[in-house]
Amino acid sequence: MRFSVKGKGQVRLSLKTSDVDEAEIRAKREHLRYQLRAEDGHLATSKPFHTVAQEYADSIAGQIKLGLKKDYRAQQDPQIINRYLIPFFGKDRIDSISESRIQQFIQWRYGYWISGPGQAVEKVEYLRNGRRLFYKPRHIVPKANTVRGNCAVLSNVFKFAAAKDYVRSADIPRMVLPKVKPNPRPSFSLEEVHQLLDAAIARLADHTIPRRQQLERMVLYCYINIACFSGLRPVELHNLNWQHIGKFAAQKSLPNAQRDLVIHAFGKTAPRNVVPMEQAGTAFDFLWDAFEEINGRAPRPEDPIFINFKGERLRSVKRSLNALLEASSLKTHDFGGARVAYSFRHFYISQQLLANVDVFQVAQNAGTSVEMVQKYYARLGPEAFKKELRARWRTDAEKRRDEEGNE
Template sequence: MSSDSKTPYELYLRQGSANYWMRFSLPGQGQIRIGLKTPDKAVAEAKAAGEYQKAVWQAEHNILPGKMSFDKLAKAFLASIEPNEKTTPKQRDTYKSHKGVIQRYLSPFFGNRTIVSLTEPKLYQYLDWRRTYWTTGPGKHEKVVTYERAGRTFSRPAIHVEPTANTMRREVVTLRAVFKFAARHGHISRDAIPQLEMGKETKNKRPSFSNAEINRLLLLAEQRVQEMAHLPKIQYERLVLLCFIDIAVHTGMRPTELHNLNWANIVGFADERVKSIEQRRIRIEAYGKGFAPKQLVPNVEAFGSFINLWDAYERLHGKEPTPETPVFCNLDGQRMQSTKNSLHALLSAAGLKEDAFGRKRTAYSFRHTYASNQIRKGTDIYTLAINMRTSVRMIEMYYSDVVPDEMARQLEGSYE
């Protein structure tokens, strides 16, 4: 052991170790021990002076390793991924998702507890608290949930049910992201990043549409467009919804991918739109779950809706769309953020709000319809996974019960 009365710290050797350690106390922090990783005393003394000054500065700014609160770390994590002008749509969605989970659940529960105090039992305690948040916990009396979109504040009715296993699993991703951020900045070791057992993933079949239902929906949507010939603005909005459904069914794109489309993402459209119908071929660059757009091959039947959207924009605004113009625009020429309300009204009018099992249909149901139809046509799941920007595992998980048409005919047999 070594001690120097002129220094505020002490060097010492641990039993069974040849390397020096240092220990000292700071107001409000208790005793701190730091391994210096050297058996050379002179080197250890030089390193100790630097480590002590670093610890004093960190303590003054409340960022001493292991001493920083979860709440402050979570805020610092969000600040590190906050969107800017170079942020992709997917990164913006990820930021909004993390922010929502942190502000609604993680920070209220963990608060100013230090990151190192969040041991495994405490984390599982959080999971139990989260499961009952909306039923018997803090959210049971809340009537509405407020949220921001495009700089505006909206609200929706609170739903007082327990979260699904998949929702819990997604939210744990946010929790681990905060711990990874803490480890990256030296507040904890990487071994302290939690590995929580979340149980098996649920494999619920996704609600989709039969081809007969899609035809019924599109026919009704087209009729509703024609009914508004005397009200051009309403007719335009209904036409955009019709095209949104048609393109979604024939591309399998996610709703957010569709909303993020600009005309520059419709590769070859300018050249192909002047060709005959049977010759038209385009590719679409879509922002999926990666940070860069990925190209997909749409079904040829989607092309007509792109033509309709282009022509409708030109009629409304008196000019052609630019490459930076959103494909799905509102009346002001701005990017459409959601089709939820208009789609809900159309599904209600068509009697197609739910499938045969009572599962509610949403804009995502068109993606599931596309996947089912491609499998029935005989498209192999590897090709389909690439074109849908997802994994083979996800295709197998959610569409394994879809039987290709050729196989179905073989299984059915005939009376001949």
Template sequence: MTEPFQLFQRAGSSKWWVRFSIKGQGQIRKSLDTTDQSEAHQRARKAFYEASYRAENGLTATVVKFATVAEEFIAKIEREVKRGERNVAQGQKAPAIIRRYFVGYFGDRAVDGITDRDVSAYIEWRKDYWTTGPGKDVAFIPYMRDGRQIRRPVTKHEVPSLSRQRNESVLLRQLLRFAARQGYIKQTAMPEIEVTKAPDVPRPSFTADEFAKLTQTSLARITNTPNDRVQRDRAILHAYIMIAAFTGCRPTEMKGLNWGDVLGYRDGREKPLAERDIRLRVRGKGKSRIFVPLEAALPSFDILWMLAKSALGREPTDSDPVFVSTQGKRLDSVKRSLSELLSACGLLTDHRGVRRTSYSFRHFYISQQLMAGVDIFILAQNTGTSSDMIHRFYADVKLELMKDHLRPEWKIHATV
């Protein structure tokens, strides 16, 4: 009887190998890890029928290691980033998460052998990674930048936040779904991954009085310094605050803003303020949008234009950044200067003790627009978010809007 496989030995080796073909998947070669021909024959038969069974059930004929699938998934992410189909930041962070945590735990295990129980054990391992697990003694994390390896210090050894746990669970689920589409796992056998939902916490913002105090202090700090460099930095920070608060831009969108993105600004520069109108074109979260800012943001663009002209020694071009350093480079961050200003005002944290950041001005903008009666759907479009997100995170503002409805005149008839 002719066997559907062939045994052979490679030159210079006494171990037996098997080769056979599976329809639609080509020829497969596999080491049988034995020098005994009789044992090799039994193992070859088993390998062939296992491969045939997998192929008949829509899987790849050979078992694939988790680490192999992980690298294929990383390559897919990198291609999506190049095509603009995935956020650049995700393309930078996802490979490190996959290699450190997912491959660090599942490694060379067969990807189709991972069960619900394995995933649950991984989640617990991941929570303890930096406290009692493999990362507890790690002081630095190496990574590549511009073709050379550098390292950054590990500043915190703590349990990951609920938000981070959620994001990583979503990424692991994407990887396993990719494995299923590639035929490495049966769709019905894919392990269940529960995504932890972080509680909806109101964003740290400002009241109108707090914002007024902040802007007044900011202006005073500009005029009360004899140092030209410090005065310029504080003027840029003040303009940053005003634009962030009256446009609702995300910090990442502000950082990437060029003068060519301030649509209508150049043509209207010589006109009276009341006759000028601009739109902003911003990029962030892997998307771009054009939106309408409040008129109160316009004077701050004039200040930034003047400061950019001084730094560059010429009028800014469309490709020049709106927020520019004294060296004519794109301003990287206002984190330190903003923290100093917030501390000077006593506004570094909100009433709950939650620290305010540059993102707080976006929340201030959304809150004030809601208070002014702007339709939630239109506001969501203008700010590049969803109406669901506004409903979830600005419930306290909506409650304030409904205060008159919550104070009706009761008609109570006294009984004798």
């Protein structure tokens, strides 16, 4: 159909039906809707979703410069838009997408890699530092958190459309998102962490391996040590530069007990200062010395703390950590869950709670909320309270005898 709206120009729409009676009903409804929007002062011209989504993607770089979005959005959001959102919503008008349409998208997204367009995809191309790379996708059903993340990008597209007056804020459809069940990663006991660190040290003593491998094992030992005694997230550890360890160079010659190290952490949440335990101090010493050996000079403030044998920032310890966990028979928890780098953060928070550190102070240092600590980290098994659970039960007569004996 084609019609004109006074002061807004001509509008062309597809009614998407071959039934004449149904087409007439839809035409009247669309014409009335456009007239009402024009009277409200909104643009009567409607844009297809793919156009609006691309405009939003093009705007991300500018929003990052203004500090309105985090850097990772520049890569993540366009990938989600081009792989999932545009293929599904495509030519749908941005102001015609309904709540039921979004629910259809959510179901489609769950099946994308197993029964949808992704089932035939064998490799996915991406760019890193200007280089074209590929990875083999996993043909599995995504987790609820992943789908929620995709919907968050969809929500950002709608907010952008409202700001551009492509859709009224009141017309943005409600999103009923999939619920995420709490799934805390398995932690370690204090004895298990000591076992793991002892195994890491023992592997360092193997002089039959190349120096490169020795350095990698030493960095892994330090990574575990700092993670366990600071509670930093993996991304926060990988982001660390020497300038983020307050006054480390000035305190390097001091014993750990006399140091007052503060880590300026950033990554998932807003930047914050973290107070590590003194056990982490020696690991920083080792990493400083390793940097000097690899690069032939002392670290500069802007240099990364965790580096590989080439002196480049370390991006992952997954492979080396898995090898150490397997060698130590600690890869899986008693209940079968696989331990990962994030498990050290759970260990730190759990141990602080067991040591009766105030939960608010623990949450502040860990960059999370008291609610999240209670929901994900405070699930300590009964074995953590053996002494309390094996309390001595006394009869009234025994209580009286004990009281008389104390007089």
